[in-house]
Amino acid sequence: MSRQSPGRALTILVVALVLMVFVARPASPQAADYPTRPITFVVGFAPGGGADVFARALADATKGILPQAIAVENRPGAGGTAANAYASGRPTDGYTILFAHAGSSIITPLITNQPGLKWDAFDPVARIHGEEEWLFVRPDAQWKTPEELVAFAKANPRRIRVAGSAIGGIDSFVVLTWDKAAGISTQYIPHEGGGPATLTFLGGNAEMLVGNVSEVFQHIEAKRMVPFLVASERRSSIFPNVPTMKEKGWDVVYAQWRSVLAPAGTPPSRIAALTVAFQKALASDSWKRFNGNAKAVDLYLGPLEFRQFLVNEEARLTRIIDELGLRRR
Amino acid sequence: MSFIDNLLAGFATALAGPGILVMIGGVAWGIIGGAIPGISGAVAMALALPYTFGLDAATALVMLAGVWAGANYGGSIPAILMRMPGTPAAAAALLDGYELKRQGYASKALGISLICGTIGGLVSVIVLIAMVVPLGNAVLAFASPETFALALFGLTLIAGLTERSFLKGLAAGFFGLLLTTIGLDTLTGSLRFTFGRSEFLSGMDIVSVMVGLFAVSEMFYQLSHPAGRPPELEGNASTALPTLAELRSVGRATVVGTIVGIIVGIMPGAGATASSFVAYNEARRWSKRPDLFGKGSMEGVAAPETANNAVQGGDLVPTLALGIPGSNSAAIMLAALILHGIVPGPFLLTRHTGLVFTLFAGLIIVNLLMIPVGLVILRGCLAVLRLAPPVLVGSILAIVVIGTYAADLFILNPVLALVFGIIGYGMRIYGFSAAATVLGMVLGVLVESELRRSLLISLGSWSIFVTRPISAVLLVLTLGVLIYPAVMYAQTRRRARLVSAGGAAGTG
């Protein structure tokens, strides 16, 4: 040991201590520290579908707003609830968020009796946007008004075939509820998604199609289908001439709203950071263009109001489920 | 602008700027991603999707097309080298591909998969380009009854997969069909065979089951039957690619694969995996050496690999003509369009002609790029063959676990692979065909859901299957295929009895 070593050792020690203080700073759950790595956006539907495209568009719109990217991860299956199951097991550090709509977060968990996969097993983050639910018929259909259709349906039970997506999704509920409200019984033909349902309809194997306008807008333009009824509170600005079910006396109001949830116990500060980012994203050009093409409306609700909305929505849907006698006990 | 002008302009755009590099990158990533078990073609494309945001729409599409084409070949690499399908669509390739590897011809098998696959892809893309509009209208003639009939026709392959006992093969096939019923039934919302566990909601993960039945069981077999010398080097492990003569010999199988792939691709509901098995079945039926299938027939590799590449063109028909994706992979192409602000649908061709023709050109280019990129990767993968058997076995099992884990990040999938590895081992020892089970799983989904959906469309009437011409034809073919061997067998027996009655003592 030379005479220099105590001084050098001390220097090294001081430097090491200083570095340690910087490097090993206890991670405080402040919004400023978040996110420091990409956030995973779990989507319970296959890539390319409506839910997936929504998630990717939202992720794209938050680029530049959040310091880290949002990465979509698809975990399709069981009407979206497989993703719910997966997300509920993820750490509650704000780096996992979950896609939710009425089908995946309320209806399917209820009718399959899986309360652990319902929205209230998670923390609501925000409701983002929504599309209306429509019923379409062919241009040469024999019915020119909804009343004619219903009269025909009453005279011919289980004769009108309606193509739509899987049981447990909003599409199926629109039809089931309408059946009950109008006192008819149609033959619902479930499919894996909106695309196959559209094919069945276009191929002449169903008289009606239920779904969103965005998926079929160009087919409407090409005059292969005609919007017939819309299941909303008020007439839509997209096709103002199409009557609502409500004005015809059938209380059927649904919206295909899309939203974001987080695993229960995610720090509120991080949820707040996300909602701020989403609000800004909704004002971005890329989101506006996406929404415009998707013919959707922004329906932004922050965590507290969204939770309130979900409580009411679940109550409403539960009542309908029970009226339809669909609940598994 | 005329068709040719449009196409030439498309080539110019596709090759401009970063185009060629992006396409090479896409193909390379597709092959690698497809080779990783647990990453299917669609997943590989989805993983690449975020990288397309910075590109313009046309470049994004051709890159994704490259990933798609690459993955169709990539899946056959571990299938042939390690009996482990990298994508479900490569499962049929391992039936003969792995046998070829055991005989020392891995490189030839991989080469056939690559070259014939590329031919299938190119032809299907050319057909797409030439006939997208009329074919688009033809799509609508296919509905649930047709898909059901095709899937049923494909199931007749079970007869060809069973060597030791037809009854056992049938039972194995039934088992595979049964596995597809586990989970939530999308037609009624009923839960089947989930035993209250949410992990089973979406059913049995087909990749884990395949990997377990084929790869894990094979590893267990090798571990429990230690050989004096490594069995893999029976022949010399040749690194030679298939010769022209060998390629010509699989010509018929390639043609069959191409036709099957294109048609199945156009049909809604049925995809690359179903097409590979149907093609295998048909190639065997029309082959001059059907007895070789399952024992290392090059045709047995050519047909399914050509088919799953040829699906690409067929899939794009409804995607481009109607805006309705023909498969998950095509859906991602559409998603890329939507995310670039382009609305898909029947007007895509007329409103975005430049874009579509750039895609056409890109499809041709990426399929051509498959050969150079694929050959480079092929050479690299052959290094696997030089691994000592203990290392290879250990590596394969480790890959199985991480690959199946990667899909769900639950330990469930690797557990499934282990369980089915044990089941597969038992099946092998007792004479049940694991391939029949996998076939049942692949086609079972289609068979049940399309059958029930057809009955909903027909309002309960079973006659729909015969009143619709295409489905009627397919069902008659299915019946014929089932009856024909029985008739032939009875004739052979009768002839044998005549011979033994008139000639020397028979063996009774």
Place this chain on the structure above:
Amino acid sequence: MNSTVRRELVIAAFLIAFGGAVVAQARQIPPGVTTDPLGPAAFPSALGWGIAVCGLLLGAATLVFRGQSSGTTAVLADATPDDDASAEGGPFSPARLIGAIVATAAYLAAFTPLGYLLATPLYVVVVMLIHGGAGKRALLLAPLLVTAALYATFRYGLLIPVPAGILEGIVR
């Protein structure tokens, strides 16, 4: 009754039992929200019956042909002797099979708590030992290289988080 016949009869019995269990379980399938002409239980039930019938026919064919090889036997029953070792590999070692299964199960159990980087090399070493025929150098190097290669591919190439287990905090 020779061993082949006995084996085939056991298999037949198993098939019948399994098929029966499936049919019984299918009866408990709930009807669901909507119905279709077949219903959710029709297909599983039919398959259960199918498997059971296969077992029945297999048993019958075995009894009729009593292990003789003939054309009909190949179609229906199975007359090949137990564990056809002519195919490939050496004699059967039950210990190695059990060992392989147990080792894999243990690996899966230790996957999350121990973490990927620790559990995988251990597993690969065990598998190589069961296989036999690996030199000391290979036993040391291969597990580490394989683990490193897979870790790099999945963790950094595909950005898939693997469990860090007891290395949590160090690896992250």
